[in-house]
Amino acid sequence: MLRVLIVDESQERALDLCQGVAAAGHLVAAVLPDAAELAKRVQEIQPDAVLINTDSPSRDTLEHLATLDRDYPRPVIVFSGDDDESIIRRAMRAGVAAYVVDGLVPERVESLMKVAVARFEEFQSLRKERDDAERKLSDRIAVDRAKGILMKARGLTEDEAYHALRKLAMERGRRIGEVAQDVIESAKLLIG
Structure with a gap:
């Protein structure tokens, strides 16, 4: 109901x-x-x-x-x-x-509601997939930028920079993209 x-x-x-x-x-x-x-x-x-x-x-x-x-x-x-x-x-x-x-036509309300709910749920699913894809792309870009910052500032290889970000994310219980964004913001403060 x-x-x-x-x-x-x-x-x-x-x-x-x-x-x-x-x-x-x-x-x-x-x-x-x-x-x-x-x-x-x-x-x-x-x-x-x-x-x-x-x-x-x-x-x-x-x-x-x-x-x-x-x-x-x-x-x-x-x-x-x-x-x-x-x-x-x-x-x-x-x-x-x-x-x-x-x-x-009141008799058609039930079938129309079923169609509308199904279409709405499908659209919401597509919207969620799109949002997830956009977040993943944004995270990937942030991770690449943060790796570059760490490589330059600490003389790390790309793999070392990625593992440093990953370790920090696991320690803080956050997504790697969020930690990468923190590194980027911190670098902006330090560099100006």
Whole structure:
């Protein structure tokens, strides 16, 4: 069972969406009339997913969705009557997992939520892989720079410099990239 936050400016449509969520076996955590302060509300309410029903997502709504995706990522489904390709693309870039055109059919909520959650989880996995790869590259660059500093300052070979960094990292219980960055920062202080 998922806790779902619903955003809809129309109370009547929100009620239909609430019924669709309940019929799918999920819990409606809250209903908001608009996406203003969406990230803040998600932080407070802690829903598992967000469903937005709108005639057309406004620029403000898309900005709120981008902030949500950056700060408190959640699966987001947008039901909209607007099939403008540029709006759909902006919504997807803002972190929307599913964009459904031509309104809401309450009977389809469950399958749409499954698709949105699966797509969200896959995207989060890809994002984590990208972040890990960027961190590893950054660490590798820092290690190479720190090795160069140690080789020059202490007259070490490349292997000796690497082993000195590795030993220091193990002694401090930190990643070698973090220790290398400390060496670089220390060298900046000493050299100027």
